[in-house]
Amino acid sequence: MSNKFFQPDRSKYPSMKDDGTLDVDLSSQKYTKIWLGPNHPGVTGNMAVEMTLGGDEIVQAKTHVGYLHRGFEKLIERRLFVQGFPTSIRMCVAEPDTNEYLIARSTEELSGLTDRVPEMAEWLRTLALEMARLQGLLRGVPGQAGTYSLGIGVQWGVYLRDLILDRFEELTGARVYHMYIIPGGVRGLLPSGFKRRMEDNLTDIDDFIVRIRKLIFHNSVFKSRAVGSAVIPKEWIDKFGIVGTNARASGVKRDVRKDNPYLKYSELDFDPPTATDGDVYSRTWVRWQELVQTVDLIRQIMAKMPEKGDIRGDMPNALHWKIPKGETYVKLESGRGEYGMYYVTDGSSKPRRVNLRGPSYTHAIAVLEKMLINTNIADVHATMVSLQTCPPEIER
Amino acid sequence: MKQQTRNNKRINIITMNIKDILTPFTAWSKVVQDPVTIKDPLTREAAPRYRGFHKNDIDMCIGCGTCEDICENQAIDMVPVEGVETKSGDSGLRPRIDYGRCCWCALCVDICTTNSLNLTNEYTWVDADPEVFIYTPGVDKKSWDDKEDGWQKPVPNYHFYGQKRVHMGELHADERKDSFIEFVKGYSKEQAEMEADRCVSCGICTATCPAHMGIPEYIAAVRNDDMEEGMRILYETNPLPEICGRICTHKCEDVCSVGVNGDALSIRWLKRYIADQIPADVEKYNEILYTKDIKKNDKKIAVIGSGPAGLSAAYYLGLLGYSVTIFEKLPEAGGMMRYGIPSYRLPYDQIDKDVDYILSIGVDIKYNVNIGTDITLQQLNDDYDAVYAGTGLHLGRSTRIPGSDHKNVYQSVDLLRDIVTGAPVPVEKKIVVIGGGNVAMDITRSMARLQMEKYGEVNVIATALEDEEHMPADREEIVEAREEGCDVIPAYGPQEVIIKDDKVIGLKVWKCLSIFDETGFNPKFDESDERIFEGDMVIESIGQGMDLSYLSEDIKAKMEFGPRGRILVNEDWQAKGLPWLFIGGDIIEGPDVIHGIANGHRGAMSIDEFLNQGR
Amino acid sequence: MKSLIERVSTKYNLQEVVQQRDNLVFAYVDKELAIDMVTYMRDYEGYAHFTLMSCVDWIEDGKFQLLYLLNNPETKTEFGIKVAIDRDNAVMQSAHHLWEQIWTYQRELKEAFGIDFPGSPRVDEDFVVEGWDDMPHMRRDFDTNKYAEETYFMREGRKSYDPATYMREKLYPKQPVTAKKNKDEQ
Numbered sequence A: 001m002s003n004k005f006f007q008p009d010r011s012k013y014p015s016m017k018d019d020g021t022l023d024v025d026l027s028s029q030k031y032t033k034i035w036l037g038p039n040h041p042g043v044t045g046n047m048a049v050e051m052t053l054g055g056d057e058i059v060q061a062k063t064h065v066g067y068l069h070r071g072f073e074k075l076i077e078r079r080l081f082v083q084g085f086p087t088s089i090r091m092c093v094a095e096p097d098t099n100e101y102l103i104a105r106s107t108e109e110l111s112g113l114t115d116r117v118p119e120m121a122e123w124l125r126t127l128a129l130e131m132a133r134l135q136g137l138l139r140g141v142p143g144q145a146g147t148y149s150l151g152i153g154v155q156w157g158v159y160l161r162d163l164i165l166d167r168f169e170e171l172t173g174a175r176v177y178h179m180y181i182i183p184g185g186v187r188g189l190l191p192s193g194f195k196r197r198m199e200d201n202l203t204d205i206d207d208f209i210v211r212i213r214k215l216i217f218h219n220s221v222f223k224s225r226a227v228g229s230a231v232i233p234k235e236w237i238d239k240f241g242i243v244g245t246n247a248r249a250s251g252v253k254r255d256v257r258k259d260n261p262y263l264k265y266s267e268l269d270f271d272p273p274t275a276t277d278g279d280v281y282s283r284t285w286v287r288w289q290e291l292v293q294t295v296d297l298i299r300q301i302m303a304k305m306p307e308k309g310d311i312r313g314d315m316p317n318a319l320h321w322k323i324p325k326g327e328t329y330v331k332l333e334s335g336r337g338e339y340g341m342y343y344v345t346d347g348s349s350k351p352r353r354v355n356l357r358g359p360s361y362t363h364a365i366a367v368l369e370k371m372l373i374n375t376n377i378a379d380v381h382a383t384m385v386s387l388q389t390c391p392p393e394i395e396r
Numbered sequence B: 001m002k003q004q005t006r007n008n009k010r011i012n013i014i015t016m017n018i019k020d021i022l023t024p025f026t027a028w029s030k031v032v033q034d035p036v037t038i039k040d041p042l043t044r045e046a047a048p049r050y051r052g053f054h055k056n057d058i059d060m061c062i063g064c065g066t067c068e069d070i071c072e073n074q075a076i077d078m079v080p081v082e083g084v085e086t087k088s089g090d091s092g093l094r095p096r097i098d099y100g101r102c103c104w105c106a107l108c109v110d111i112c113t114t115n116s117l118n119l120t121n122e123y124t125w126v127d128a129d130p131e132v133f134i135y136t137p138g139v140d141k142k143s144w145d146d147k148e149d150g151w152q153k154p155v156p157n158y159h160f161y162g163q164k165r166v167h168m169g170e171l172h173a174d175e176r177k178d179s180f181i182e183f184v185k186g187y188s189k190e191q192a193e194m195e196a197d198r199c200v201s202c203g204i205c206t207a208t209c210p211a212h213m214g215i216p217e218y219i220a221a222v223r224n225d226d227m228e229e230g231m232r233i234l235y236e237t238n239p240l241p242e243i244c245g246r247i248c249t250h251k252c253e254d255v256c257s258v259g260v261n262g263d264a265l266s267i268r269w270l271k272r273y274i275a276d277q278i279p280a281d282v283e284k285y286n287e288i289l290y291t292k293d294i295k296k297n298d299k300k301i302a303v304i305g306s307g308p309a310g311l312s313a314a315y316y317l318g319l320l321g322y323s324v325t326i327f328e329k330l331p332e333a334g335g336m337m338r339y340g341i342p343s344y345r346l347p348y349d350q351i352d353k354d355v356d357y358i359l360s361i362g363v364d365i366k367y368n369v370n371i372g373t374d375i376t377l378q379q380l381n382d383d384y385d386a387v388y389a390g391t392g393l394h395l396g397r398s399t400r401i402p403g404s405d406h407k408n409v410y411q412s413v414d415l416l417r418d419i420v421t422g423a424p425v426p427v428e429k430k431i432v433v434i435g436g437g438n439v440a441m442d443i444t445r446s447m448a449r450l451q452m453e454k455y456g457e458v459n460v461i462a463t464a465l466e467d468e469e470h471m472p473a474d475r476e477e478i479v480e481a482r483e484e485g486c487d488v489i490p491a492y493g494p495q496e497v498i499i500k501d502d503k504v505i506g507l508k509v510w511k512c513l514s515i516f517d518e519t520g521f522n523p524k525f526d527e528s529d530e531r532i533f534e535g536d537m538v539i540e541s542i543g544q545g546m547d548l549s550y551l552s553e554d555i556k557a558k559m560e561f562g563p564r565g566r567i568l569v570n571e572d573w574q575a576k577g578l579p580w581l582f583i584g585g586d587i588i589e590g591p592d593v594i595h596g597i598a599n600g601h602r603g604a605m606s607i608d609e610f611l612n613q614g615r
Numbered sequence C: 001m002k003s004l005i006e007r008v009s010t011k012y013n014l015q016e017v018v019q020q021r022d023n024l025v026f027a028y029v030d031k032e033l034a035i036d037m038v039t040y041m042r043d044y045e046g047y048a049h050f051t052l053m054s055c056v057d058w059i060e061d062g063k064f065q066l067l068y069l070l071n072n073p074e075t076k077t078e079f080g081i082k083v084a085i086d087r088d089n090a091v092m093q094s095a096h097h098l099w100e101q102i103w104t105y106q107r108e109l110k111e112a113f114g115i116d117f118p119g120s121p122r123v124d125e126d127f128v129v130e131g132w133d134d135m136p137h138m139r140r141d142f143d144t145n146k147y148a149e150e151t152y153f154m155r156e157g158r159k160s161y162d163p164a165t166y167m168r169e170k171l172y173p174k175q176p177v178t179a180k181k182n183k184d185e186q
Ligand code: SF4
Pocket: B070, B071, B072, B073, B074, B075, B076, B097, B101, B102, B103, B104, B105, B106, B107, B108, B109
């Protein structure tokens, strides 16, 4: 707990050596080892933190992943180019569409067919990605308060997210794993009446995000727990490779949508929010602002996208598509930050290597393990959620 | 490393006040509102596009198995289904889905060649027995079979393979109608690869091809730009690829899966493309096809006729090591391919290319030999271990209408042959052709060219009994004939050749209402719709008959004949009653080149079996 | 980007330089120079953000290709430094001192490809597949299908017929035909 007045005498705590090892004698009974997860409502997904505690403070933490490992990258290596995307989505439950886009874009780029993706499909891809961000944030922002047992916002968020999932369902044919962005384009136009229903939902969300702000950011419990907690100093950003809102909340403005614009982002008007303090409060606040911004982006997209158009360009036969030897790294800004894919082809009909670079790869291991030291055990969930750690993108 | 988290960053005694205690209570305002939860989640209808359980229209499905190929989870098996017959264009198999593996991606729907497969938006199915979650949609009845909503192949312009055939370059009608040079240009490498890319490798076409050629396999060779492999695949079932690549009736294209919702693959042109890539050099052929040193056996086979059946039988017997001699009545090899098909469709050098290679593997040919007069069939039986007869249909059939015995009424087969041999061919200013088949189109277009040469204009009428849709000629033949200025008039039946002052002046025809009734061929005419087609000569082209004069009476006596004088054979193409005589070509099946090739191949295998019996 | 490529090309003897996009370059550098170059790029060329460390198994050449993907937040460009290392002697100098997250990558590469990085913290700890005792699972020669067949049981009663073969058996069992090719080769 970020109690400002009581500070324990730190001299009695063991300190970590530079190689990350810690000299604690568990048999001395001064220390306890407990596992948080892999099956615990408080951890983000199925991961575990192996914690060594001195009292209720953490002296060492180790992240364990692997509970979701199904070898997706390897499986994609054994599939045709068109067959990859239904598998890829499982590498990120929170925003599955990001994987679909990366696979599609990589294959298009490496076969030199990016020009064939129709304008309409580009807009629909942008829309799908922003919808994905929106539903992720609707879960994540109130979810941060949830880690301090402020549950009402979570319930609201889940309700609002379900509204977006309804829209996903009618656009893509599925609620969570959409399988919508396919190499060459997308798999469907907007159904008739979609924009009107989406606007209704956005109005509803507008109302709720204001309420959520009142509930969370003008809340003594949240403030006393989140302010000053789990701080990411600005120097850490490059040192640890921190990206996305985690970096922006520490005053480093990085956003792939702005830095290396893709899809239709250069035609949209937005400015990624930032903060300076780098604590849980700042990160949540940046994300709340992004929530507002995403709603606005979706409105912009719906206003600017053409009414009609092709959804997929002429691509080689899905069964025989071969891509010449080559490699690329394609990235986008997901709700958790830069999300990229290293894609290698070897001239055959299947990729040679697919390597996903998810933001949690650093956030959930190097950063988290470092940050948890000397944290009170009650703040672990909040820290994890504030870093948006997500195991499937680590283990893939 | 020291702990840095919250110790070094102290909060500037945060601005907390009474508001922060009270504001959260605004949430209470929602207490009095209606709940947003769905009252009855079990009956919630999914969105119209939802990807739920599969359904399949099994009458539309052709069992091509393409859905199985695209499924990344190997959730689909192609299985036989009761009540669905295996026939040309339908494998009789239907997809069965294993829901232990399916991820409901609907790629199978997106690629389905017939659009028979869909996902409905039904998504609840509860059962205590896990084994039920494997089923054949459309066959195993499900409650969602009649649901309209669900995932269908997206629109617009969403395809997993090319829908449009790569256009084949041709000489324009004005450039081609005054000469006999070949007018179909053939694919370039890029065009061929693009066309080959459209194939879904299902193999449905293979069953329909009379020679059962490895079509998806050689199309794959085009995609991989491996022409030598392509040649080897072609020659496994067809020793006349240059010829077939030009004039095959391509029945395979009628059943091509890709053709169900788009243009069928240009299977014939791709075959031609492969053969065209290999230069006319028998050495090279021998090298590619591994036929340099064939081990000879001591058996001798006589083949009568060097048409497709004879050549095919000779080639495959030659491959097996037999010493084969072909006896040909005419001065050059090829039979109807050379003497019946005009050279603008099939140039002579292409026939030579195929034939030269066949001769190069050690097949012998004797020209200008007439069986029955120059040498008897009995003699062949004495000198050879077996005889293969592929003698074809070379006699024109007459309509026998009044006036058809006039000297200016000709048979198309005779004229076509004369054009090739260089014999004088009468070319009048106005010509009427009777017949709607491919041979009729051949003579129509050939006469048009000769008219162009002689008079500088075309004036040919071709009249068929059948209506436009049912004319037996290939569609493209009719279209091209018209492009070249010929008048193709369907649905009129010839009644009389009108003769005035001993000269043919035209053909009287009546509108044809129907051709067949219960008794068979029995055309009905509307006499009130009578027309006269003006013409100085009439050419009959209503089919050909066989000339079996080479069979002597005592040999005939041992054989069996069916209706219309057909020779009866057993399933190995062996003449009933004469075990050493094998029959093939148009006199058995067809008439067309590819059937001849197929039964020539089968005949060769049967001869091999026959001669090796008891070994 | 052009001048940068020229500058480092001569300095580090880069090979197979490919500019994949305006903002993305890949190049091979000798194994001995790699970490030096990565450090130089970080300290002098502004490539301060480390994006990704990855490996491709070119089993046919007997090589692993390591990738250090660096990002320059100022110029918004990425530079992929590639190193070929011997598959039989898969050892690489550790770079964990350069960025805090590198040891995680190196630990993963040790587990997934069997590449050793001596001195890298916790490099021998299991990462994703705890208790794994087979060949490193991301190597090309690790056969996932075989592994699945040996480890799990397949559903009984599944059998599929190839349409062309099935039609042949039904319709023309005696006609000589082309041998069926493996679909992959098509
Ligand atoms: S929906 Fe996808 S996984 Fe299921 S059977 Fe079809 S292709 Fe296979």
